[in-house]
Amino acid sequence: EAQVTQNPRYLITVTGKKLTVTCSQNMNHEYMSWYRQDPGLGLRQIYYSMNVEVTDKGDVPEGYKVSRKEKRNFPLILESPSPNQTSLYFCASSLTGSTEAFFGQGTRLTVV
Amino acid sequence: GESVGLHLPTLSVQEGDNSIINCAYSNSASDYFIWYKQESGKGPQFIIDIRSNMDKRQGQRVTVLLNKTVKHLSLQIAATQPGDSAVYFCAENSGYSTLTFGKGTMLLVSP
Numbered sequence: 001e002a003q004v005t006q007n008p009r010y011l012i013t014v015t016g017k018k019l020t021v022t023c024s025q026n027m028n029h030e031y032m033s034w035y036r037q038d039p040g041l042g043l044r045q046i047y048y049s050m051n052v053e054v055t056d057k058g059d060v061p062e063g064y065k066v067s068r069k070e071k072r073n074f075p076l077i078l079e080s081p082s083p084n085q086t087s088l089y090f091c092a093s094s095l096t097g098s099t100e101a102f103f104g105q106g107t108r109l110t111v112v
Numbered sequence: 113g114e115s116v117g118l119h120l121p122t123l124s125v126q127e128g129d130n131s132i133i134n135c136a137y138s139n140s141a142s143d144y145f146i147w148y149k150q151e152s153g154k155g156p157q158f159i160i161d162i163r164s165n166m167d168k169r170q171g172q173r174v175t176v177l178l179n180k181t182v183k184h185l186s187l188q189i190a191a192t193q194p195g196d197s198a199v200y201f202c203a204e205n206s207g208y209s210t211l212t213f214g215k216g217t218m219l220l221v222s223p
Contacts, residue, residue, distance in 0.1 A: 004155075033210070040120075042215035043156070043201070058210070090155050098144055098205035103155030 002027045006091050006104035013081055013111055021076045021107050023091030031094045032074040033058065033101070034066065036087040043090070049074055050097065081111040120199060122218045131189040133217045135202035140183060142204040146211070147176060147187045150199045159187070159200075189219075197221045 004025045013019055025032065033048035035058075045058030049068040063085055065077040074093075078085060088108050092101040125131050137145070143164040148156035162169045162176045162185075169176050175188040185202050199218050203211040 035213075040215070043213040045210060048210060092155075097210045100146060100158050100161060101156075101203075101211060103157070105155050106153075 002102065004091055004093050004102050004104040006089075006107050009105060009107060011107060011109050013109070015082055015111055016080050019078050019081060019109075021078075021089060021091075021109070023074045023076065023104060024072050025074075025091075025093040025102070026072065027093060027102065028071065029093035029095055029102075030071070031097045031099075032068065033092050033097075034064070034074070034076045035090045035092065036060065036085075037090060037106075038087050046076070046089075048097065078109075081109075083111045085109065086111050120216050120218045122220060124220045124222065125192050127192060127194060127221055127223050129192050131192045131196070131219060131221075133187045133189075133200050133219065135185040135187075135214050135217075137183050137185060137202065137204045137214075138212070139204060139206035140180070142206045144205040145176070145178060145185050146203045147174075147185075148201045148203060148213075149196075150201065150216070152198075156201060192219075192221050194221045194223055 007022045030051050034046040035043045037043050044060045046064050047066040049055045055066050090106050091104040094101040146161040147159040149159050150156045160171045160176050167178050173190045177186045199216045201216045202214045
């Protein structure tokens, strides 16, 4: 089954404790991206990757890092999480950045 | 946690009605548009797409209309069912290798 898998689904952490949210896709897609979704603000892109070892900032990259060492994986790293990063996060993949995006189930992160 | 549905425009319909959800897009150079459905607790799911060389496209119970003159996109759902209750987003590709998403509309279907 074609899918994008994120882990964990739910995470509560404390300010400043580094965390990683994993994302994996099995569709051999070139393009992967991370979004955060907040009430009233919709989906905002954090980072995207057009291919292995190629990553670029989206609209709201501050406080986040990503890496793309393999085509299938695109982890999101918060080196020092802060409460304003409490949000619902989605990973997505697609053939290119301008084609249908397939989304993971989401990770609800709470930073206290 | 707070639902992503809060603060969104809401369309309430009765089961069996036809629903029309609208979206205004920003970039006249956008050449590809997608409608997504997001159910509570899930990620957005693709419904239907349309390219700018078309003005209408039909799927199963859904139709997307594109009016490039006024930069407007609409999603029509025929014979709306309770299972259609969700948040619906439009997305546009404006040529910068990324999709830009609208904020969404919540559709509530009453039995």
